[in-house]
Amino acid sequence: MNELFENLNHYAQTDPEREAIVTAQTTLSYATLQQRVELLSAELATYQVQRLALWGVNQADWIVVDLAARKAAMTVIPVPLFFTAAQVQHLLQDSQAELLCILTDTAQSDTVP
Numbered sequence: 001m002n003e004l005f006e007n008l009n010h011y012a013q014t015d016p017e018r019e020a021i022v023t024a025q026t027t028l029s030y031a032t033l034q035q036r037v038e039l040l041s042a043e044l045a046t047y048q049v050q051r052l053a054l055w056g057v058n059q060a061d062w063i064v065v066d067l068a069a070r071k072a073a074m075t076v077i078p079v080p081l082f083f084t085a086a087q088v089q090h091l092l093q094d095s096q097a098e099l100l101c102i103l104t105d106t107a108q109s110d111t112v113p
Helices: 002-014 030-045 060-071 085-095
Strands: 019-022 027-029 051-055 075-078 099-102
Touching: 002 030, 002 060, 019 030, 027 030, 030 060, 051 060, 051 085, 060 075
Parallel strands: 051 075, 051 099
Antiparallel strands: 019 027
């Protein structure tokens, strides 16, 4: 995983405006991606937890949260969007997730336990 962050840092320094993430909704440069990952990683580290459950649609924010959590030495537990509320609850309990991150587009779901 260190190599990934080294490469992110390299491109953020040498070619900061280069596109790192491109989706239908947004584009993030390497500099912006690195800045977001660093800021969120520092914030997540203050929670002092080891396991973060991540629930959301595939989008740029999902990538940022995933990378930031990994940089903060957290295990990321992806929560499938098709799970029922009971399945989500079981996954969270069984995985011993200590923190749940729900991306805003997902918060409208009726399966949030």
